[in-house]
Amino acid sequence: MMVEIERCSHSRSGWECRGSWTDSRGGRHSAEVAHTDINDKGRSLKARTGPFGVHAGSLWQDTPLLLAAGLFLAGGAAIVLLSRFVNREVAQVAQRILTDPGPALTLLVDRSTARRPDGQEYALLRLGDPELPLPPGTDAERYATLRRSDGRISSSLTWSDDEVRLLEPGRMTVEARIPHLDLQSGRPRIENAEGRLLAEIVRASGHTGNVYCIAAPDGTELGRFARLRRRTWALRLEPGCSTLVADMVLAHLFTVGRAA
Incomplete structure (x- = not known):
């Protein structure tokens, strides 16, 4: 899907940008878009939804988070089974x-x-x-x-x-x-x-x-x-x-x- 980056603000962790898009049924949505900065304001970017919200670019950028979440869930399941x-x-x-x-x-x-x-x-x-x-x-x-x-x-x-x-x-x-x-x-x-x-x-x-x-x-x-x-x-x-x-x-x- 294509997301239009509408506004960006600076925070302690960097830039936070929000964008909007239209789904296949014509519904309009707005959310924070990860992996964007002030240079993307006003642009239309290819984005997708994932386990951590809407993000521009490839899923590979979320690999560390996905691995950490997977290890956490696997460890929790192992502890429950062992108990x-x-x-x-x-x-x-x-x-x-x-x-x-x-x-x-x-x-x-x-x-x-x-x-x-x-x-x-x-x-x-x-x-x-x-x-x-x-x-x-x-x-x-x-x-x-x-x-x-x-x-x-x-x-x-x-x-x-x-x-x-x-x-x-x-x-x-x-x-x-x-x-x-x-x-x-x-x-x-x-x-x-x-x-x-x-x-x-x-x-x-x-x-x-x-x-x-x-x-x-x-x-x-x-x-x-x-x-x-x-x-x-x-x-x-x-x-x-x-x-x-x-x-x-x-x-x-x-x-x-x-x-x-």
Whole structure:
């Protein structure tokens, strides 16, 4: 098509010229025309429309932009496909955690409840539990109780951006903690009140996504968990895992893990 360049103005990036043309149906159009300058004002130029608007001359002048756009789209598509592949692999691991035979305790853990695969409730996170007074200096939005299926309070917990603490019910006596979350995000340590290592949460070898092992100080696997879907984890606790470590892992999933 032929475009008549009507006016040009100077900008920081150079000359910006507008032109008008008539389409095959007689319709009149006006737009900015790329690859033109003040010397083209008043001239009729051969132009075409493309992905970046109307431009005079050859499409080869837009090659760098087209290549950049193509690479961007290809990279975005690759990231989406890789993410779907990893999420599908992790979900398959989570399903195996729930179905593997053996004496281990298997649980589905979401934002506030841990249930057995048959739907039976095992533990419940209760925020702002009215049966226990809020300890002095504690943020009400970051204080909760951990209740068993029979309603019994097994422990209470509080958390900050840097630490998750498991407390004796109704008291501020620390039973276990995961300290320094920012410094050990790749290998959180579960410690007792004196700072002795009880277990570590480590990424499971051979997996690229959200699959973790609970390892004793001697390396024995006490359990593992994997993300089944958004904000829901499949958790397996071996018979050798103590109640304290198990509750601390639940506290971790109820707080740090709830965003995953």
